[in-house]
Amino acid sequence: MTERGKRTNLVHGGTRRSQWGEVSEALFLTQGFVYDTAEAAEARFLKAGADEFIYARYGNPTVAMFEERMALLEEAEDAFAAASGMAAVNGALVSMLKAGDHVVSARALFGSCVYILEEVLTRYGVEISFVDGADPEQWAKAIRPGTRAVFFESMANPTLELVDIELVSGLAHAVGALVVVDNVFSTPVYSKAISQGADIVVYSTTKHVDGQGRCLGGVILGTREHIRGVVEPYMKHTGGAMSPFNAWVMLKGLETVDLRVRAQTAGASAIAAALEGHPGLSRLIYPGAASHPQHALAQRQMGAGGTMLALDIRGGKAAAFRFLNALEIVLISNNLGDAKSIATHPATTTHQRLTEDQRAALGIGDGLVRLSVGLEEPADLIADLQQALDIVRTE
Numbered sequence: 001m002t003e004r005g006k007r008t009n010l011v012h013g014g015t016r017r018s019q020w021g022e023v024s025e026a027l028f029l030t031q032g033f034v035y036d037t038a039e040a041a042e043a044r045f046l047k048a049g050a051d052e053f054i055y056a057r058y059g060n061p062t063v064a065m066f067e068e069r070m071a072l073l074e075e076a077e078d079a080f081a082a083a084s085g086m087a088a089v090n091g092a093l094v095s096m097l098k099a100g101d102h103v104v105s106a107r108a109l110f111g112s113c114v115y116i117l118e119e120v121l122t123r124y125g126v127e128i129s130f131v132d133g134a135d136p137e138q139w140a141k142a143i144r145p146g147t148r149a150v151f152f153e154s155m156a157n158p159t160l161e162l163v164d165i166e167l168v169s170g171l172a173h174a175v176g177a178l179v180v181v182d183n184v185f186s187t188p189v190y191s192k193a194i195s196q197g198a199d200i201v202v203y204s205t206t207k208h209v210d211g212q213g214r215c216l217g218g219v220i221l222g223t224r225e226h227i228r229g230v231v232e233p234y235m236k237h238t239g240g241a242m243s244p245f246n247a248w249v250m251l252k253g254l255e256t257v258d259l260r261v262r263a264q265t266a267g268a269s270a271i272a273a274a275l276e277g278h279p280g281l282s283r284l285i286y287p288g289a290a291s292h293p294q295h296a297l298a299q300r301q302m303g304a305g306g307t308m309l310a311l312d313i314r315g316g317k318a319a320a321f322r323f324l325n326a327l328e329i330v331l332i333s334n335n336l337g338d339a340k341s342i343a344t345h346p347a348t349t350t351h352q353r354l355t356e357d358q359r360a361a362l363g364i365g366d367g368l369v370r371l372s373v374g375l376e377e378p379a380d381l382i383a384d385l386q387q388a389l390d391i392v393r394t395e
């Protein structure tokens with residue numbers, strides 16, 4: 001059969017039907033599987049064939065459907081589903097690293113990713129060098145013969161700085177290092193990370209893939225050899241597998257993820273255009289806007305600006321809090337990629353643990369508000385954000 005388009009794969013990809021011929025993917029909420037004979041159990045433990053399962057920590061039919069659909073979306077050979085985004089990041093890194101290895105990582109990372117690199121990997125003798133991810137010279141200097149892996153978020157949280165996947169992959173591959181990309185903010189809808197050079201792509205599927213705020217999930221994508229040979233043994237023996245229930249929710253999320261992410265991106269673009277230059281903002285950050293210093297890279301790498309914005313509210317923390325408290329539609333929370341628009345004050349929540357100097361180095365000021373644009377009418381969101389900015393200015 002000819003190759004199918006992305007949208008078709010998101011609806012049908014990976015489907016396995018039971019003898020009942022169900023339309024919607026079945027939820028196999030089972031921890032284990034029975035064997036017809038003792039000999040069959042022995043044979044399956046010796047070598048499980050395709051679609052032969054042993055135990056849900058190793059694999060499950062609903063989870064396998066999700067993994068296959070996700071691999072089709074990312075154009076990766078294979079995938080392993082994880083209990084959360086952090087189980088995926090941990091699994092991707094720990095499964096391939098050993099004492100004495102050197103890793104180069106971008107500095108601007110999700111807090112828990114910093115914990116894995118700084119607190120966990122270093123304890124086991126892995127050396128980590130941190131660089132400014134947007135600066136090619138720092139990558140070139142830090143990557144050296146013997147570097148085993150590079151790690152970065154292709155679009156950083158919450159300042160929306162991009163890392164050039166092609167450029168960093170070129171530097172890494174020249175010394176034989178593997179490129180591990182946390183691609184959450186770029187979304188799997190806009191990702192071309194593997195064709196741009198990434199070896200392993202990781203998502204928190206809690207974000208856009210579920211997209212409706214229900215379940216935690218994660219996924220590690222890469223070559224079949226790496227996923228089955230390196231990632232799977234670590235994940236299946238250490239217990240980071242995705243639950244079948246969550247995989248079922250994620251499968252339903254994948255059916256609409258393309259539509260949702262494109263609509264959310266259109267909303268984000270409309271908001272950026274409406275609020276750019278607003279006197280209440282010292283800065284508006286949106287990679288899809290021509291004012292973004294890496295606009296050209298965003299276009300080349302993703303072909304779109306994504307669903308996230310950052311607004312620097314004039315007047316620091318007090319003004320940012322007044323703004324957040326005045327919002328009527330946009331919720332104050334810390335998820336992202338959700339159907340509901342969500343605003344976050346990183347300095348006092350997601351990035352509270354960092355010192356003031358660390359926050360300053362990452363561009364996380366006290367007035368910075370991260371905005372995840374949902375599926376509401378863009379005009380309603382613009383009106384909500386504008387009335388909140390007006391309240392900040394008149395109070």
Ligand SMILES: *Cc1c(COP(=O)(O)O)cnc(C)c1O
Binds near residue numbers: 085086113204
């Ligand atoms: C949310 C997030 C994670 C962690 O995902 P969980 O599903 O919460 O474990 C990792 N990286 C990035 C960039 C994220 O946004």
